[in-house]
Structure formats: C-alpha cells, structure tokens
Amino acid sequence: MLHCHFCSRLSNCRITEEGYKALASALRSNPSHLIELDLTGNDPGQSGVKKLDDLLQDPDCELKTLRFLSPDAEEACQYVRGIVGKNPLLLRELDLSKHELGDTRVNQIAALLQDKHCQLDTLKLRDCDMTDEGCSAVTSALKSNPSHLKDLDLSINEIRNTGVNHLCDILKDSHCKLEILRLRYCMTDEGCSAVTSALKSNPSHLRELNLSGNKLGDSGVKNLSDLLMNPQCKLEILDLWKCSITEKQCLILTSALKSNPSHLRGLNLGINEIRNTGVNHLCDVLKDSHCKLEILRLDCCYMTDEGCSAVTSALKSNPSHLRDLDLSRNKLGDSEVKNLSDLLMNPQCKLEKLHLRECSITEKQCLILTSALKSNPSHLRELDLRKNTIENTGVNHLCDVLKDSHCKLERLSLNDCGITDVSALTQSLTNSKALQFLKELDLSDNMIIDSKQLRDVIRDSNCTLR
Template sequence: MLHCHFCSRLSNCRITEEGYKALASALRSNPSHLIELDLTGNDPGQSGVKKLDDLLQDPDCELKTLRFLSPDAEEACQYVRGIVGKNPLLLRELDLSKHELGDTRVNQIAALLQDKHCQLDTLKLRDCDMTDEGCSAVTSALKSNPSHLKDLDLSINEIRNTGVNHLCDILKDSHCKLEILRLRYCMTDEGCSAVTSALKSNPSHLRELNLSGNKLGDSGVKNLSDLLMNPQCKLEILDLWKCSITEKQCLILTSALKSNPSHLRDLDLSRNKLGDSEVKNLSDLLMNPQCKLEKLHLNDCGITDVSALTQSLTNSKALQFLKELDLSDNMIIDSKQLRDVIRDSNCTLR
C-alpha cells in the first residue's frame, strides 16, 4: 500500500484543547502518513498537548517533527526537560532555582513562558543570577499570560526599573490570581514601594507575601499597611525578616493588622529593631478576639521586656491558636512568667 507523506501547518489557528484531542484521535487512527505537524501559536490545554506528545511514542507513527513552540521557546523546552526530565508543557510547577541561567537562557525561558502552550501554576526562579534585563524579560512574558500563575518566586535576583514595572503590571491585572509572591533580597526601597502599591489594587487572591531582606522604606510600609487594612485582603503569611523596619513603621503595620486580623496565620518580623514598645502593640494584636495567629517570629528584635506579651497571652484566647513563638536572640531580662503561661499550651517557645 502506498502511503502519502506530507507536512501539516496549523499554526495560529486558535485550536483549543478539544481540538487538540480530536486531532490526536484522528492521527492515531491513521498515523502513518504525517511526518511534520506545526501547531505553534494555538490555545491548547495540557491534556491535548499530552495526547499529541504521546503520538510520538507510537511505533506506527511516522511523525518526525511535532512543533508547538517558537525556536527560542523550543530551546528552553529542551533545556528544562534536561533538568527536570519532563516536557515543561506538561508541568504545572517549574523550579529552576539556583541555576545560573544567563541572559541568553533567560530570554529563551521568557519565550517559553509567553507561549500559550505553557500553563504553569508555579514558577520558581530563586537565585538564578538574573540581572534586571533578565527579570524584565521574564516579567514581561508573564504579563501576556497571567491567569494561570499562582506561585511566583524571583528572590535573590536583581529586579530593578523595567523588571519592577512589568511585575507591577502583572499584579494590577484583574486576570492575575497570584496567591504566593516571594521577592527576598531583590529590590530597592523604591521597588518595594511600587510592588506594595500594585498589590493594593488587586488584593483578594494573595495568601503569602515574602519581602524579607529588602528595605521597605516609609512608602513601602505605608502601601503595605493600606493593603493589610483592605477588607478584601486575606493574607495568611507575611514575612518581613530583616526589612529595616523602625519602631515607627512597625506601629503603622501593627495598627493595620489590628484592623483586619482574622486571616493572618504566620507573621515574621525578625531582625528588625522593634524594641519593647512595639512588642506592646503586637500584644494588643494578640488580644483581638478575631486574631488567629499561629506563628509569630520576633528573633533578634532588641526585646528586653515581655510582660505585655505575657499579659496578652494570659488574658486572651491567643494560645488556642498560637503554635510557635520565636523570641530567640533577644536580651530578655525575665521570661519565667511567659514560660509558665505557655507551658501548658500547644505553643513552642524559642
């Protein structure tokens, strides 16, 4: 029997997930005639891509080339496959942390992220030696396809100027459903101000925010406080470790938290010089009957007096929820009463 071998180009045809499934089914029933298939620029789902990808494993299939991506994105796809052992188009989570990507590789990764075939929920690019140019390329790519992403980590890279602007555009986009944002050690105080301002306009999805290692500055603290006071804000984890927060700035933050305390479960203010006065304000937060804080980290905060904290834990229901209280590396004069209050609870004191 004579088979006709040919190429098929279906790029930019708005083929959906169902269309990919139907195409895969048709090709599986008569697979021997097609040697090249170009599907770049369409809108598939993962299951459609997987069915077509599985065709390449069929011994009766003579398909030599199955093209979903642009050349740069395909290069990135092969690079990622070499690291994680799977086709990234079939992944929901991609972690390339601590890989020195370099500008060329970052641009390829950006091309992959921009493609509609890539539908990641989680992207982790922590400590990838990215410059502002690389961060700009990645955040620009994410701008074009923001609706799937739920978890983004760009920590320990240099996000400056255009990178921050693109990131802010994502955060303000009504299609953005980001739940976890980690930006440790990567921004100036101007960048922190811009990011916290952007978060105020789309607050309802975010559940975890990590800005540790960045200097917030007065503007960043003010914007973050506005976010925390918003009734739509349902933030559960807030990490501000080593953010150069002053006593005055901490007062602003704790006042904001007291106005909307019911969602927060984990608060880290370690390595900020808060002093005893701000521990009093945090104690007032714990006194709030709506407060359900489970973890409070105050490591190395210049605390000497915990009497207010002890009183708040004695006279409130906070210990029903509190599981961990970290007061390590403080010069506390007398903590015996606090230890006695916590002793019979489920809370661990460090």
Template sequence: MLNFPFCSRISDCSITEEGYKALASALRSNPSHLIELDLTGNDPGQSGVKQLNDLLQDPNCQLKTLRFLSLTADEACQYVTGIRGKNPLLLRELNLSEHELGDKRVNQIAVLLQDKHCQLNTLILRECSITEKQGLILTSALKSNPSHLGELDLTCNKLGDSGVKNLSDLLMNPQCKLEKLNLWDCSITEKQCLILTSALKSNPSHLRELNLSGNQLGDSGFENLSDLLMNPQFKLEKLHLFNCKITEKQCFILTSALKSNPSHLRELDLNQNELGDSGVKNLSDLLKYPQCNLENLNLWRCSITEKQCLILTSALKSNPSHLRELNLSGNEIKNAGVNHLCDILKDSHCKLERLRCFFFNSVFDKHKSTAVSKRA
C-alpha cells in the same frame, strides 16, 4: 479526516479547553503535515496545553512552531525550559534561584506571569539580584494575575519602596490566596514593614507562613505585626524573625500579641534576637497556655541567661505535650537549665523530638541519656 494546511493561524478565536481537546485529537489522528500552529489569545487550560505539548512528542508530528503565547512570554518559556527542562506552562512550581535574571529576563518572566496560561502555585526567586526597578515589574505582573499563586519566595533581593508597595497591593487584593511569603534579607525598612503589615491586616485570612528574617522592622512595624497577630482571622502557623534586631520592648509587644491569639502558631523563630526579661516572661506565659499549640521554637543565640532559661523550662514543664523541636543553642542555660530540660524529657507527656543546645553537649548528653533511660 481533516486536511490541515502547512500553517494554521486561529489566534484570538475564543477557543476553550474543550476546543483544544478536539483539536489535539484531530491532529493526533493525522499529524504529519502541519508545521506551524498559532493559538495565541485562546484559553486552553492546563489540560489543553498538556495535550498539545504531548502531541509535539509524537514522532510523526511535523510541527516546528506551536505558539500559545506572545513572543515575549514565549521567549520566557524557552529560557525556563532550558533551565528546568520542562515547559513552565505545565509547572506548578518555578524555581529560578541564584540566576541573575537582568532586565531582559525579568521583563519576559513578568509577561509570562501575566498570561492566563501560566498557573503557577509556587514562585521561588532567591538571590536573583533583583533590583527595585525589576521588583516593580515582577510585582506588577503578579498583581494582574493573583489568584493561583500560593507561595512567593523573594529571599535576598532588594525590592525597594515601589516593589514593596506593589507587593502590598497584591496582598490586599481579595483574589490573592498567598499562603507562604518569604522576604528574608530583602532590606525591608520600618516604613516598608508598616506598609506590608497594613496590607495583611486588610486581607488576613489566607497567609500561613511569613518570613521577615534579616530585616529591620522597627517599633511601628512590630506594633502593626502584633496587631495582625491578635486578629482572630489571621491564622498564621509559621513566623520567622531571625536576626531582626528585636529589642526587649518589641519582643514584649510581639509575645503579648501571641498570648492573645495563641492557638494557630506552630513554629516561631526568634534566633539571634535579645528577648530580655520581659520578652522571656511573656514567651513563657504563652507556653503555659493550654491553647498554645507551638511545636517548633527556635531561640539560638538569644542571650538567654540562666535565670531566663529556668523561667522558660519551668513553663515547658507545665505544658509539655505540644513541643516537638526546641533550639536553645548558644545560650547560658548551665546545669540548672539542663536539669529542668531533663525533667521535661522524663515526663510521659513530653513529645519533644529534637533538642539543640550545642554549646553544652557534653553536659546535656549525660543528662539526656539518664532522663531517657528513666522514661523507658
């Protein structure tokens, strides 16, 4: 039986996951004496952290202090544990949304993110009032430990030039495996969008979801994004561009790019943008393609006219088998558009599950019920 002193310091001893397992097993067999254990600077892996964390739950364990991390990262752990009720070293997802972190907490969390013990897959920091300075600190931390993170959500924070530059450096890193990036309403400028999309062009193969809604991307940003969408290595499945003040020219460029590489995209959100005749025509051509696998199309309040609606619905009639959700709310679809929609619903190949056009419910519901009864 091992006889440990009351305090044991074995920091920076190159202890691996296997060593942690042996240590945890020994402590479990004789847990009553040790009150402090410092393992800072060793690499236990997730299973090692879990075993020692489980040890703390043993009623016979007298440990008052168990240290894996630096003091700053440990303070971040205590802060997160107080909010989420679980040690972040054992979490794969960390959501601190709507907590105003301030400089102190941002610095602590940045140190935690850099620590090799931290292996988060998902980091969600929506509406945390992150400033440009804080954005720089956080993105610098992510750059130093990029390989685990698969989803990053920074909705409604202002990253500024330096934060966007650092985020772009992260995206260019070959070790970065980010699949979901949400930058909704982050005050991204045309120049910043150009930097971001250029970074993605240099390392395009991992990203599957991109949300740039509520930002002013400008002509150069859209051109770069469109170049990216044309790249066969870029396999984006969800693209959200809600309220990006897209012009008819920009929509034409964007939809032309999607036409050239149509097979990956499953969800497209163009809500609250004015597509214009050429944008609607290009989008309709995309929908006709047999290679188009789009399942969710959002066109809420896109100033679509009756004529444009007929072009869109005619395209859907020619290739109805993929689409599952369609939102045409807030557009002038009128009776002719409703009739076309009913023809689609009657088609046995139609797999549409959700159809929204709420400004015209009284008209549409009548036609929908007739269409569905005829299909039945």
C-alpha cells in the same frame, strides 16, 4: 518492504482543539512514518496538547520534530523537559530555582510564558542569576497571560526599574489572581514602594507576601500598612525579615495589623529594630481575641527586657493558636522566662516549635522552662537552646522532659551550651521512648568529656547526632 517517512505542514490552518484530538487519534493508529509535524499558528488547547504528548510517548512514534510554538518557546520546552522530564505545557508548577539561566535561557522561558498554551500556576525562579533585563523579559511575558498564575518567586535576582514596572502592571491587573509572592533580596526601596503600592489596588487574592532582605523605606511601610488595613486584604503570611524596619515604622505596621488581625497566621519581623514602642502595639495584636497567629518570629529585634516581657506576657492571654515562636538573640531576663513558662504550662498551649537561641538563658532559668515543659510536653516537636549557658544542670532537667512518655520531641539543639557531661542524657535516652521520635540532637561546640556511650545509643537508633 520499503517504509517511507514523510513530513506534514499544517501551520496557520485554524485547527481547533477538536481538530487536534482527531489528528492525534489518527496519527496514533499509524504512528511509525511521520517524522516532522508543523502545527504553528493553531490552537490545540490543553486537551489537544495532552493528546499530542501521548502521541510522542508512543514507542512506535518516530516523530522527530513537532512544532506548534514559537522557536524560542520550543527551545524552552526542550530545556525544561530535559530538567523536569515532562512537557512544560502540561505542567502546573515550574521550578528552575538555582539554575543559572543567562540571557538566552531567560528569553526562551519568557517566550514560553507568553505563549497562550502555557497555563502555569506556580513559577519559581529563585536565585537564577537574572539581571534587570532578564527579570524585565519574564515579568513582561507574564503580563500577557496573568490569569493562571497563583505562586511567583523571583527572589535573589536583580529586579530593577523596568522589571518592577512590569511586575506592578501584573499586580494591578484585575485578571491577576496571585496568592503567593516572594521577592526576597531583589529590590531597592523605590522598587518596594512601587510593588506595595500596586498590591493595594488588587488585594483580595494575596495570601503570602515575602519581602525579606529588602529595605522597605517609609513609603514602602506606609503602602504595606494601607494594604493590611484594607478590609479586602486576606493576607495570612507576612515575612519582613531583615527589612531595615525602624521602631517608628514598626509602630505604623503593627497599628495596621491591629485593625485587621483575624486573617494573619504567620508574622516574621526578625532582625529589625522594632524596640519597645513597636513591641507595645504588637502586644495589642497578640492579645486581640480575633488574632489567630500561629507563627511569630522576632529573632534579633533589639528588644529590651521590658519589650521581651511584654511580648511573652501578651502571648499568655491568647495561647491556643500559636505553634511556632522564635525569640532568638533577644536577652530574656527572669520575668520573660517566667512569662514564657506560664505560657508553656497553659493547657491551651499547643506550641510545637520554640526557638531561644542566644537568649542569655542561665541554668536557673533553664530549670524554670523545663519544669514548665514537663507539665505539658506532648505538643513540642522542636526546641532550640543554642548558645545559652545551661550547662550540665540544665541538661539534667531537660532529661526529665525526655523521659516523659508523652514527650514527642523530634529536634533538640544544644549547640555551645557549656555542656561537659552527657551521662544523664544518655541514661534518659536509653530508658525512655524518646528515641522513637527524636530525629536530630545537636551537641556540637560543647567540651564533652566522654560521649562514647551516647554515641552507641544514637548509633542503634534513628536519631542523627551532629
């Protein structure tokens, strides 16, 4: 029996969403002959797109070509489908991070974003080797359809003048409901100034802002401070790691946070020269009863002993919310270690992650810290003591924590700590329930004399020894 294949061209016929549903239903009842369908210039709506996609999944369907997008958008669909395995018009999240898109692919993705059928709420294009022209094409496309987008990541791409201008237009648009914006390592200080200025005009939706690796400059810091002070600002996570923030600029930022501290849950000021003046204002934020900060990262902030002491003392006065604390690469003296120990011993303290890498912690100070941990061990999940001179005595005291039946530590990092003897550690892991929880134990760069028994214990457990 002869089977005839045919093509159907219904472009620019004003077919509505209901018309698409009827068409898809009819085609599914007899799907085997149609090989080409042209519906460009019509609006299927999301349910119409879903019906067409269901049609394409039918094993009896022989449709080879389906057109209802522009040629570039159609090619982008094919490209995305090859990566994620789904029709991108039905996706809510598109992550092409670390794919080298090139100008052609970028233009296709831009055409897809610009199409009215695309309703992505999450777009991640981190480290896609996009030039200023590519970023400009993407941000220009987003301008035409901004209302669905909730999460945008353009980090590690070159967003320069035109791209920044388009991005600012999106941020200022009253239809923009963006909640998460990540722009790491991608802008000049002029770009940071423009973006932070744009955010001030539409502040109520933003919940997470990451500008790490960009130099903010005085203007960017001032605009960001104005945003933080705005009563409409509900920002919960602010990541300014390695933003060349000076002591004076930190003073401006922390003063702004003081005026509106209740929403912030995560603050990263790592690798900035905040020094003591900035620290004092930050301490005022930490002491505030309205402060609900859960994550505080102050890695390598050039704080003196007095600065570290002020921070650890401030944390003692409002301990119940903090879950993740990073003071790495700041020198902790006896006073700071004592304050930190008081925090850890507080029954209200629910700290889960403590990072103290390269803090000049001695054996004696390690004894103070581990004694504190012993009194309240059940919450801590991650402890990083890398590059501190805790040596064998410090490890032996840590073993007392591991032996505690309430201890649920999952990651313990003791890289380059001057450890030579792990017999006590081996014994504590053998005779405790610690290995039920421990997933990672890092003892690298220690001159351990005999680790065979420890390796045998690890091999019979779920713990991964590095």
